Amino acid sequence: xxxIYQLFKLIVKVALWAYFPDTKIKNRERLRFKGxxxxxxxxxxxxxDVLVCxxxxxxxxxxxxxxxxFRSKFGNWFFNxxxxxxxxxxxxxxxxxxxxxxxxxxxxxxxxxxxxxxxxAEGTSWMKRHLHPLKTGTARIAFSAGRKNNYKLDLKIIPxxxxxxxxxxxxxxxFMNIGEPLYVRDWQExxxxxxxxxxxxxxxxxEERLRPLMIDTKNESEDELLKKLEEILQNSxxxxxxxxxxxxxxxxxxxxxWHIKNELSYNNFAQELNDYFKTLYQYRLSDxxxxxxxxxxxxxKLLLIITGFPVFLYGYINNFLPAFxxxxxxWWLVQRKGLYIGYTSTIKIxxxxxxxxxxxxxxxxxxxxxxxxxxxxxxxLSLPITGLFAIDFQVFMKKTWQRLRFQMLDRATSATLQExxxxxxQELEKLAIFDSKTTV
Numbered sequence: 001x002x003x004i005y006q007l008f009k010l011i012v013k014v015a016l017w018a019y020f021p022d023t024k025i026k027n028r029e030r031l032r033f034k035g036x037x038x039x040x041x042x043x044x045x046x047x048x049d050v051l052v053c054x055x056x057x058x059x060x061x062x063x064x065x066x067x068x069x070f071r072s073k074f075g076n077w078f079f080n081x082x083x084x085x086x087x088x089x090x091x092x093x094x095x096x097x098x099x100x101x102x103x104x105x106x107x108x109x110x111x112x113x114x115x116x117x118x119x120x121a122e123g124t125s126w127m128k129r130h131l132h133p134l135k136t137g138t139a140r141i142a143f144s145a146g147r148k149n150n151y152k153l154d155l156k157i158i159p160x161x162x163x164x165x166x167x168x169x170x171x172x173x174x175f176m177n178i179g180e181p182l183y184v185r186d187w188q189e190x191x192x193x194x195x196x197x198x199x200x201x202x203x204x205x206x207e208e209r210l211r212p213l214m215i216d217t218k219n220e221s222e223d224e225l226l227k228k229l230e231e232i233l234q235n236s237x238x239x240x241x242x243x244x245x246x247x248x249x250x251x252x253x254x255x256x257x258w259h260i261k262n263e264l265s266y267n268n269f270a271q272e273l274n275d276y277f278k279t280l281y282q283y284r285l286s287d288x289x290x291x292x293x294x295x296x297x298x299x300x301k302l303l304l305i306i307t308g309f310p311v312f313l314y315g316y317i318n319n320f321l322p323a324f325x326x327x328x329x330x331w332w333l334v335q336r337k338g339l340y341i342g343y344t345s346t347i348k349i350x351x352x353x354x355x356x357x358x359x360x361x362x363x364x365x366x367x368x369x370x371x372x373x374x375x376x377x378x379x380x381l382s383l384p385i386t387g388l389f390a391i392d393f394q395v396f397m398k399k400t401w402q403r404l405r406f407q408m409l410d411r412a413t414s415a416t417l418q419e420x421x422x423x424x425x426q427e428l429e430k431l432a433i434f435d436s437k438t439t440v
Contacts, residue, residue: 067086121206128220134203160178232425233251233428315389318386364376
């Protein structure tokens with residue numbers, strides 16, 4: 001089974017490389033640990049969080065999974081075979097008392113052998129960038145394994161902050177922030193005196209360690225406000241993923257202080273920001289088009305579109321079916337069947353690792369039948385290259401078209417948009433987040 005696990009891990013890493021082409025891992029050396037360990041992350045993107053943490057860690061993972069996934073015969077076989085341990089919640093027991101004794105025993109045995117567990121300590125996945133209170137299961141499992149082995153396992157809990165630019169979107173970005181591990185043995189004396197207090201204490205500290213590793217907004221409106229400001233900042237002052245993360249953290253702290261000190265002024269600014277983006281939506285524009293209003297390379301970009309369009313068309317047509325089917329399946333399951341939207345990325349990747357190899361093979365076989373083996377091999381090599389080119393080129397065309405659309409606006413409208421954006425920039429400058437001298 002280890003061979004199968006490593007094979008799946010390789011496939012997942014390739015898929016993640018394509019899905020999140022810009023991935024940054026801070027403190028990566030903390031993922032080169034040797035078990036036993038419990039890896040905990042925020043849970044924004046359902047099964048994708050599990051795949052990401054396992055793919056970039058050296059150790060082989062076992063996963064604590066909702067017991068509901070084990071109900072069918074196939075689910076029971078699949079998840080038990082592939083390193084999953086069922087954990088009951090009230091949602092899974094139909095009102096019966098929760099009983100996880102056997103699951104905890106399996107977890108103990110796994111860690112006694114130096115194994116690693118992944119636990120989504122929030123219990124449920126949430127799409128918004130907010131850390132919900134952690135469940136105590138992580139601490140209870142850690143103390144159970146530690147106590148049975150006299151705390152000689154060197155058992156540690158490793159927090160990971162997962163920060164997705166767009167959790168459900170292909171070719172988006174991911175910043176993984178690996179935190180400092182907690183060692184269970186440090187709470188040995190407290191656990192001997194008061195087990196409940198020790199569990200609460202380590203859960204509280206784990207939450208305190210995890211929160212700085214991620215963007216943690218208070219509510220949905222604040223999250224939407226922050227996203228719009230992040231877009232404006234990145235368009236005017238582009239930075240790498242790590243710098244962008246800490247800039248967003250600083251901005252979020254400044255917004256919190258502003259809201260506390262002057263709620264009326266804060267609300268007026270939020271309304272001003274929303275009005276600006278509503279106007280952009282009205283004219284089918286992006287903030288980037290306004291930010292680059294004086295971009296003199298527009299006509300060169302139009303020339304690039306003309307010269308690159310044949311390659312784009314080739315890549316788009318030859319990758320249409322393998323790319324379209326996973327997207328269609330995720331849309332159907334989410335929109336028609338009511339599946340939680342957080343599974344979108346998981347569905348796309350899971351089906352994509354099947355549809356792309358399958359259609360590439362079928363298409364190359366067809367080319368070989370029509371032409372020759374040599375041509376079919378060159379054709380097969382061209383498919384992933386031109387497919388990725390087509391996706392990025394499509395984004396490039398959209399951005400260029402929006403810039404051209406902005407240039408075609410009447411002077412009054414374009415001036416109004418620029419004035420609104422400049423006013424927002426001035427407010428950000430007061431927060432010491434924005435440098436107006438470097439704006440485009």
